[in-house]
Amino acid sequence: MPTFIRTLLANLPHIALLALALILPAIIKNQYHLQVVIFIGIYAILVLSLNLLNGYVGLLSIGHAAFYGIGAYASAKLMMEAGLNFPLAMSGAGLISAGFGYLLAKPTLKLSGIYLTLATLGFNMILFLVLQSWMRFTNGPLGIMSIPAPSVFGWEITEKVDYYYLILFLVVMTLFSMQRLLKCRFGRALLAIREDQLAAEAMGVHAARYKTQAFVLAAFYAGIAGSFYAHFVKFISPDSFYINESFILLAMLALGGQGNLIGPVVGAAILILVPEIFRSLQEYRMIVYGSVLVIMMLVRRQGLLGGKAYSLRLSYFDKKKEKEYIRGDKFLPEEQG
Amino acid sequence: MMPLLEIKNVTKDFGGLKALHEVSMQVNAGEIVSLIGPNGAGKTTLFNCITGTMPPSSGHVTFEDKPLDNLPPYEVAAKGVTRTFQHIRLFNQMTVLDNVMVGNDHRGRTGIFSALIRPPWVAREERKTRQKSLDILSLFGERLLPRLNQQACMLSYANRRRLEIARALVSGPKLLLLDEPTAGMNPHETQGIVDLIRLIRDRGHSILVIEHKMKVVMTVSDRIVVLDHGKKIAEGLPDEIAHNQEVIDAYMGGRRVGN
């Protein structure tokens, strides 16, 4: 069998999923349902970015909604007041958010364990309070209204279907870029730091630099998600970026499982879908989130899909794979003495 | 000839308790030096002082004539000094191969952007690291190679010790610090490590090893340094140490050292 077909077959699940995602709007005609799917996309990016910190480097951030908010406000402001077009505003939002990530990470990363977590909490609270009280810039609790709809190089994004394809593109890009980042030197170093920072540093891993980079990246992705949110909902107010939002992200990550790229997406999808499917649950949304956090931590700490390194690798992209060393493991005498 | 590693008057205080007191010693290029001494003599503390894990309270550590003290651990590693740990510290959730590849991290150039864009040299670098890791793992014969994709925590105790050595060795350090590499191993496995230490030396790495098993120490070492209560009490060739009365009294409780 030619390699081309073999790699194609190996990637069949990915391709099938992507194909399904592409024709989804043809299946889901209901505009509201499509909107729910779009929200799954937003949260998937957010939880994936949180996963970079909590799952890969082992830093617990409980203020991730701050970067989401920074992205949303930055994007709205860049487009409405600086007059940038949407792609620029979105990239700008990501970069500004990443900049804040750097400012927060640089001084706080030398703090150990719980102190870092507290700093992220403080940052989230301060950001929320600033958004709420800086009337001239953020319009305070009233928020920013009628944020313009995006258009990408002439593609006017007005319908839900357009938004769907945009978020699909963003999610795929997020997954693709994360996969590339994590399956190389960078990702290995992050995992090593999570597993044992002292040993990693003794092996020559510059832990502080990698952690800062991870923080900046996570903030960037969250900023992109924020930008999309702002232009999709067209209205942003500080309440959407309160510490509760960070907690929801944590619940999604806890449910899906961290340390791989599929768990966060699954977690986000379930926790968005469940309250939607069981309409009666809508009112008890937060109760569902709270219970999920408690029950998952007590019963299955690693999350539904945690603890395993699922590969999203499209083997088509790295054809020159080395020969695997598998030499009849079971025939070897085990630790002869 | 300048010594490769020079330790001068290193003292380490833990709030009044002197774990190390004015210790001086050298390791020359191509040498295997053993560091012995009873429990609590300060051997591991000396390792921590060399590698920057715990900077010394006073005194100096120089490596190839450049100071090592006050450098963070990752820079010490980049200068060519790597170590293993007394209590095994592997990256448990990572595969055997990835564990070793992390050891080569500071030799890599791939950053965030190059990882995203993947110019051809990134793939080349990745392949090179992988090949280097496989080469190092092949030093251990059939112990680790068949288990490349197993998680490190699934390995047997002896294999975890071997993996630690492989991880420290992959970046080609000039000096390798081994902290009780044969602890918990049976005689057969111990012999394997002894052979391995010699092999590593022959590949051009110098070795400073902490060891408790006298048989290993006496066969493998070019020179032996003895610590007791944070002080260096003797230094010399294996034969001299074996007959040094002070060592026998302080360390062995009067029993004869050696075979």
Next chain:
Amino acid sequence: MFEQLINGLTQGSVYALLALGFTLIFGTLRMVTFAHGEIYMIGAYVGFEMIRLFAPSFVLAIMAALVITAILGVVVEILAFHFLRDAPHVTSLLVTIGISILLINLTQLIWGPETKSIPYALLDKLDYGEFEVWGVYITYLQIAVLTVTVLLMAFLYLLINRTKLGMVIRATAQDYEAAYAMGVNVNVVFSTAFAIGSMLGGVAGVLIGVYYNLFYPTMGQLYGLKAFSASVVGGLMSLPGSVVAGLLIGVVETFAVELGASSMRHMVSFLFMILILLIRPGGLFGGRELIQARGD
């Protein structure tokens, strides 16, 4: 000026009570609880119901709040700590976040999301009068809040430093394994410390609830987080530190409003916390690092 100081101290003493709870729990269990603000809120609601249903008595409200929050504290301890002793730090923290979300929303189900108040007819019976000192009006309620706070702090001080239980708690806080080896039932100590910490929170809830006469499900969130910052500013492990930090934050907040920076009011505590984390992670009075680099 003096009036603002009294207002600030009243506010600050409640932060201090809450921060003491955090510190006691963190010091003993090495665990950060995010449910503390909600325990405070439950305490407030219990006090509210007591006054509304039974009698306009401060003492009764506080007693009831003490009992309920102590029980709640033990439940939280069992869920978030007892079952997760061997789990990483993070796990307990996430459980308490979950519990906090649950408590807020269950309260919302039971009492409704709207703000409740004690009817004025009842409130008057709580001796809501005021008196004048040097031209400054001080309400009896403020005096009551300050008195109860000081009494509780003194009680906690004596408990920790002068009793056998306090000794056991201190021993467990230092090294629970050693304490366990010495025959201390550490499980009971952990539960007790959590219960005492929660009771302090519950009382704070009653005091502030009655003081402002506002009860709503999310009332504990901001207070909890602020008090938590106070605890961090105080050093996370130091009981006197958290009292000083709590009072300080209360006073600074009040003066921030007085000086026209009312939007800064809620930010004060978090800015303090970040500042302290950056320049002096050991807290105001210095302290020791909690999580040390594991040397080999």
